[in-house]
Amino acid sequence: MLLVVAAFIVAFVLLLYMISPLISPKPLKLNGAHVVVTGGSSGIGKSIAMECYRQGAFITLVARDESKLVQAKKEVEKCAINDKQVVLCISVDVSKDYGQVESVIKQCQEKLGPVDMLVNCAGTSFSGKFEEVEVERFRSLMEVNYLGSVYPTRAVITTMKERRMGRIMFVSSQAGQIGLFGYTAYSPSKFALRGLAESLQMEMKPYNIYVTIAYPPDTDTPGLAEENRTKPLETRLISETSGVTQPEQVAKTVVKDAVQGNFNSSVGPDGYMLSALTCGMSPVTSITEGLQQIELSHILYDYNIIIDCPKTVCSCLTLVIVNSD
Template sequence: MLLLAVAFIVAFVLLLYMVSPLISPKPLKLPGAHVVVTGGSSGIGKCIAIECYKQGAFITLIARDENKLLQTKKEIEKYCVNDKQVVLCISVDVSKDYEQVENVLKQAQEKLGPVDMLVNCAGTSVTGKFEDIEVNSFERLMAVNYLGSVYPSRAVIATMKERRMGRIVFVSSQAGQLGLFGYTAYSPTKFALRGLAEALQMEVKPYNVYVTVAYPPDTDTPGFAEESKTKPLETKLISETSSVCQAEQVARVIVKDAVQGNFNSSVGSDGYMLSILTSGMSPVTSITEGLQQVVCMGIFRIVGLFYLGSFDSIVRRCMMQREKSESADKTE
């Protein structure tokens, strides 16, 4: 069995070596590139825009709140590396009207040139038990988190294919890799981005266009702070099993992976493990990445089972405490 396993790994490495020229993309050069960031007025989106601007890119920020956009524009401009750089602000809801999204992106390209990298970062969250969440919240989250990424991507993909270059980034979440208590409305919308990204990558790879799916963990952003106000106790306790990352750190990782053309982008050891565990049939962009997935999958599955067991234990304890409290209230 051992010899068979070794032979399999060797054959796998040789296969990847043979096709590696077809796998590894050339890095995108950010100096002078046009980067569009949706949801760019705050949080991870703003930090991604700053990171790209620091590297010499021209930035188009897209968000709904015009005042926030103008404030963010001033903040980003502090990091300019040359006097030719421009930050363009567009106030639009990317989840409502495709034609409007298409028109504003055409305007942005007329001013700053074709889009070299699109970062879909617009998103929102609702937490709560499945039966307590309003039905229209499921519809709203799917519109913002999923269609809000479909529309901008659809508006720029044809030009990217014509130019034989481009990057599209979908900012998902670790909740888009693992369904957790309290995220029945949120997780499906982030899982959907993975399916879109895999299918789209297969379509556009021959045109030298590469797709990246980012899976940030809990990140210190205004959105995370707002979400924490309504989290069920179970969700809070599960979230506390891992640390909260800084938006600047997450942005640096996402930009680096997008520039390199990596399909998966994760942060930290937990993120790395989840990316291995959920790799499935997702594309790889290096021999090392494919080999790591093959070698680590088994051991990470064992670790993952311990995590799942601890999460189930948290949910059971909370349920028992709640029932005990309700029983005590009835007897008073």
């Protein structure tokens, strides 16, 4: 009897694997594709642009500071694999005026053709205790990290729908999967991207447009260095449990996932576990991912303590600090 059940399960899993190529999207060919990277002048965005260029893409870098854009353009150009490739720079604030964002997207489409992949990586972080963060900061983070991803997406989506192809990437964060001490202003702006990504994917799937949401861990960038200047001790201790990753590593992983049309993109072993643990009703884009969620999530829930450990240490620490004031 047991043997029959086991055989049935094995046959079922095999069947799932056999049909998986039928339900997965066709990978996007980056060679010759037009990729727009917001936040492409620094850190993770710059590495993503370089990774795409190495695979033959044409790139538009979007950010505000022109001198940083020019410098990044030079670095990206070094990754060329043929002499037809072009890097275009556009200076605009992605979070302020939708009309402006729409017009620069139009400009870059006129020069390099319709956008095949949009990477929403422009963003900023701030770490501090809730009552110590200036109220204005809650609004500005929501504007840059959330609206700054809505506007470029809105500006490319009509053409993508007409062409019945495209990729949209949102760069969230591990702090967009779990709320953590010190991130009361930042986390919500990254959680918001998940709601946007899930809803948009549901609308776009019939048009062969695939949405990817990336959840990077702490990554060695100028943005992280800036954030570290105000990071509370508790936040530092929790983050240290997950370590610091290099932007090139993040770029490789997230670009691969976007090309394949995977919805979730996590980096490293804890990223992987965190995604299984917080999968909720996010679209599952591979059979393996689905099976792993089923297998892993209950184990991880039992071991929620792994995450609770740094959280508990942090709460105890706060208690000691508060009582010694």
